[in-house]
Amino acid sequence: MSQRFGFPALDRSLTVPLVLFAVLLVAAAVLSPRLFTATGMGGAIIVAAPLILTTLALTPIVMAGRGSVDLSVGPLMGFVNVTLIGWLSARGYTSPLAVICWVVAIGALYQLLQALIIIYVRVAPIIVTLSSFLVLSGLNLMVMSRPGGVAPDWMMTWGAGTTILSPVLIIVLAALALWAVMRRTTFYSHLRMTGADERMAYTSGVKADTVRICAHLLGGVFVGLAALSYTALISSGDPTQGSSYTLQAVTALVLGGANLAGGRGGALGSTLGALNMFLISYLLSAFSFGSVTGFVTQMAFGLILVASLLVNVFMTARRTAF
């Protein structure tokens, strides 16, 4: 029993992302070994961190089910970024404590608001997050009409990415540690149950609403951390770039083996998915396609996404055949 429901079940959803990760690493080692130097690795961590953290933010929310993939996660990260630079930093509140409290609080509060609307106004999550996407994209441009401002001084060195052990790596590790702790709580099993079958969970006494609120709060904390690493990456505020992280994060989530219908997913898969996304664009930039690099990247993303989804289908088909 434990063999069937324990680790192998976890491993299977990770097979595709793991194999893809290994293939991409080998390809990187052959084509562009610069990645495996200290500076290459350090730079990679800085660039990949915002995507890893936004994908982690989506993970609990998607796991809670109801098809609640949070479309607003990118603009929310952008919102935290522009308010951090435009409101907090511009008024001189630049101490690390104030900044960290701000990013986490804004992320969590916004997600709390969204959860309350989903639960009490009872509108489908995708509609709530769609309207959030529009509201936040608009607000970001109203807070800061063009990219600008500077990050607090203590953050300036973060974006250099010259060492592996940078503060950004610590943020990512802290997020993963938070997930590891969360996995040991009852909340985690309730989250999986709610996501797999909300009615069943409700009738067996799981407080589905509380689970949903907690999932959003956890997602909000991750969004805050994502915004922190994003701010370190660009060392300023940018009202528009955040939005594109939504589609990237959803893609990474699926590449990591999560199911958008809920119930299935995890931090390891999401991190792998985001790393795979990063490696694909890294490898493609190692080739010189000239002016068409962006198009090749986009096409490759699309094809890899379609292919890995199809592989997942065959895997699940085999699983049910057992």
Added chain:
Amino acid sequence: MTSLATEQTMSQITGRSVKLQRSIVIGFGLLAALLVLGTILVPGFISPRNARSILLLAAFLGLASLGQTLCAMVGALDLSIPYVIGGANILFPSLLVTGMPAWLAVIVVVLLGAAIGLANGFLSFKLQGQALIMSLGVGFAFVGAVQLYTSIGSDYGGTVFAPVPDWLRNIAAFNGKTFGLPLPPVVLVWLLVALVTIWALYNTWFGRSIYAVGGSRTAAARLGISETKVWTSIHGISGAMSALTGVLLLGFSGGGFVGVGDPYLFTTVAAVVIGGTSLLGGAGGYGATVLGVLVLTILTSLLVGLGLSFAAQQAIVGLLIVPMVAVYARTPHIRNQI
């Protein structure tokens, strides 16, 4: 027992149609309110000029939202729409450059759009939980391939220059004329497409099949309706309509640009949702979406007239979606779903 079951189904059906009718009444109410507000607040809001620009913009959104509506009716969302629009918008002029006659190029682009849609539908049917992302992946792959094709041997990635045929410009440009009347023909095209779609949804086997699949898959299967066929063909229609919109937008803008479809990802969903078609399937229709498109376009025009920036418009439209949907599309509480 049977009569009880029938009664329940009947009450469900009437419940749905009452909901839909409520959404339509609210839609008309909103339209009237927006028009009154516009007349009071914006000088020149009720003018032939403004009406023409509203109808023109509504026509593009309306054509792009057709496929999205059909997809929503079976519980899917087509995220490839903006990419197919953008791809068609640059593929069409690049075909013209090769010397292909314009009418043939339109057919080729629309058929290619339909083929992409069919592939998308077929693949995403196989994995319903991930259909959303499958359409996104197909969209990415398509637009990437088109951009590669158009930029080979050219220095301008993503932008294509070609003389747009005069008839296409006339169909879709602001000062286009229909039989001498100052109304761009694309509005008539939309009207015609809308009438045919609304009629077909209620009166053809295929139209009823869409409702059946959206309402109850098991029941649809018992009736001998092929779920695969319905699902695949509506995605095919969506692809063809997106490609057509992309071609028509070229007549509007005059130059091929791949990003032209980007706003349509969220606006098509918003138009469907405001119209009152449930994203979970089974209820709604294209008539509702036409209302949604008009509400959205008139609202935007009002906000532009008030001098609001694009950012503020976006924020306000976003803020209005949840309360509007909450009026007629609240999901029942979990304890009532068991």
